[in-house]
Amino acid sequence: MAIEPQALLQALQTVLDPLTGRDFVSTKALKNLQIHGAEVSFEVDLGYPAQSLWPELGQALRGAAQTVAGVGQVQVHWQTRIVAHQVAAPTVPALEQVKNIVAVASGKGGVGKSTTAVNLALALAAEGAKVGVLDADIYGPSVPTMLGLQGQKPESLDGKTMEPLLKHGLQVMSIGFLIKPDDAMIWRGPMATQALEQLLRQSNWQALDYLIVDLPPGTGDIHLTMAQRVPLTAALIVTTPQDVALQDARKGIRMFEKVGVPILGLVENMAMHVCSRCGHAEAVFGLEGGQRLAAEMGLQCLATLPLALAIREQADRGEPIVVAAPEGELAAQYRRLALRTAAALSLLGRDYSSKLGALKVQSHP
Numbered sequence: 001m002a003i004e005p006q007a008l009l010q011a012l013q014t015v016l017d018p019l020t021g022r023d024f025v026s027t028k029a030l031k032n033l034q035i036h037g038a039e040v041s042f043e044v045d046l047g048y049p050a051q052s053l054w055p056e057l058g059q060a061l062r063g064a065a066q067t068v069a070g071v072g073q074v075q076v077h078w079q080t081r082i083v084a085h086q087v088a089a090p091t092v093p094a095l096e097q098v099k100n101i102v103a104v105a106s107g108k109g110g111v112g113k114s115t116t117a118v119n120l121a122l123a124l125a126a127e128g129a130k131v132g133v134l135d136a137d138i139y140g141p142s143v144p145t146m147l148g149l150q151g152q153k154p155e156s157l158d159g160k161t162m163e164p165l166l167k168h169g170l171q172v173m174s175i176g177f178l179i180k181p182d183d184a185m186i187w188r189g190p191m192a193t194q195a196l197e198q199l200l201r202q203s204n205w206q207a208l209d210y211l212i213v214d215l216p217p218g219t220g221d222i223h224l225t226m227a228q229r230v231p232l233t234a235a236l237i238v239t240t241p242q243d244v245a246l247q248d249a250r251k252g253i254r255m256f257e258k259v260g261v262p263i264l265g266l267v268e269n270m271a272m273h274v275c276s277r278c279g280h281a282e283a284v285f286g287l288e289g290g291q292r293l294a295a296e297m298g299l300q301c302l303a304t305l306p307l308a309l310a311i312r313e314q315a316d317r318g319e320p321i322v323v324a325a326p327e328g329e330l331a332a333q334y335r336r337l338a339l340r341t342a343a344a345l346s347l348l349g350r351d352y353s354s355k356l357g358a359l360k361v362q363s364h365p
């Protein structure tokens, strides 16, 4: 019996992407639908990296297709196709080799911003994206330690630009590679901003889908300038659930809103400590403060991460938990954070500037 293509499309449309809430047919992610007798095949191009979801989603799509009369074998081919999205400041020159720049920020220091940035970057890479990390935390660049790169210096092949260091599949650049640990603390605003711009623009990034920028903590003038001078696609805010951190996170959210940078969501870090001996769970920094703030500000709470000894130990060892124990529950939590972050970003407006020709001006005197 011949398969009715319309019925097939309708059946496939019942499967929703759990992260965007949209189906794959109306978003045109599903392509090249072929019917050969009882055999059906199609491609799904996802706008965000989600390799861990492919088996489950593939099964759901196959199952939906097979509810249609006459459908036998179903082949699903997955592709990740990450595009560049609009930047908040269109007058700031884009980076040719970087599709999307995401700032990881926090109002308060020490809330786990860098730990989150590094594990997020690794989780995005594990899901199939090409990812870079730019550590712009001039007051305490910790990315070199967290990725086991301390003491290393980037090479310059042409005397003008620097080659990012490579670790765990990430392209990495840090202010910590270039300065002595105590020097940056005394920098004033313009120096800090200039340093960030140099790191950003004089690094030879190679075909990145995402560049994760670890900003210094705070919401002062430096941060405002940084947010305006970098072609940011979006930001995410890390906070602990305690009141002092939440107040600063609120200021951080307002700062990005002021400069028109979309906020993908909030990460509540160190939310709960589970005793490794007795299993007792304790809300060391208060209960669900990040989730409440997210609701209040109309943002998504992208993750609620526990206070876990292994996260701290692995960061100190230069082998973040996502690479040290990729199959473990903590890595799974960072993977979920990565999926939600990338999916939220994929819903932002696209950047068509590279597709448009130069504006022609005709003057008629």
Ligand SMILES: Nc1ncnc2c1ncn2[C@@H]1O[C@H](COP(=O)(O)OP(=O)(O)OP(=O)(O)O)[C@@H](O)[C@H]1O
Residues within 6 Å of the ligand: 106, 108, 109, 110, 111, 112, 113, 114, 115, 116, 137, 139, 140, 142, 216, 217, 269, 270, 305, 306, 307, 308, 309, 311, 312, 313, 315, 316
């Ligand atoms: N979820 C977590 N569980 C346990 N320890 C954590 C967690 N997140 C971060 N840490 C630890 O807390 C300390 C501070 O983390 P991190 O350096 O990431 O914070 P930060 O907000 O970037 O700090 P800074 O203000 O210096 O930029 C580090 O020792 C880190 O290993």
